[in-house]
Amino acid sequence: MRELALHLLDIAENSVSANARNIRIEVEEDAVADRLRMSVIDDGKGMDAEMVKKVIDPFVTSRTTRKVGLGIPLLKAAAEACQGGLTIQSIVGKGTRVDVEFQRSHIDRMPLGDLPSTLITLLIGSPEIHWIFQYCVDGHEFLFDDLAVKEELGDIPFSEPSILNFLREYLRENILTLQAVPGTI
């Protein structure tokens, strides 16, 4: 995966699989501190310490009872190569929080990529989940809480053409506006 937005999608899909009902995605770019931070916070079933260890490095344990993907270890390696890191905090029955951080200007730092497509994929694919997305660039913030949209729509699904069009344009414009703030790369 050559985009951070694809990794966000991967982590959020883990949250969906963990039966989360509320998932919050945060992305923060800070040019002054030269950091790029991303977090996925869910209220899913959580993991015990051994499972967390296995998710971070699937090769340290020999237990093969549960299938674990390589998305997280690869992202962790990418972050560490850019003066950053990845941590997972999880409590069984409460939820999981994944934080990943990069040196924003690092030459090897993956591009953020297509954030709107990642968000639309999650909103459409798992409409039963309450999604919150917060994007912050140098103190300017865009906050999207899908509850407001769902209340407005009632039982009309996101996959109706006119709604799709609205969501796509709305997310794209707000994200691009933040990225166009003077002083950001």
Added chain:
Amino acid sequence: MEKVKSLEDLKRLREEALQKRQVKDQTGQKQVIVGMGTVGIAAGARETLKAILDFIEKENLSGVVVRQTGNIGMDSLEPIVQVVIGESPKVTYGKVNADVARRIMKEHIVGGQIVKDFMIE
């Protein structure tokens, strides 16, 4: 034809009829499911879903339900897309890139014809 033997049977027959009517009401519901496990995402499932949504928007297709699912378990065939139309059995497609996704939408979802080239037996 089966004879109605008792009030219980009658009740049962009525319920079956009601159920049939409900099923009939749902006939024609179109569902597109995209596999969004790690392997699917790495293989391009997000772009596949994007192509599907773009098609719905462009062709103004109402009533198509688009969903995601986790790992389907056929890694080498990702991205995987499944199509369910009404009462028909689920059709699974493999190696669905954006172009194939548009074909599936056009030929299967709109035209009702399975795209055999990419179907997984």
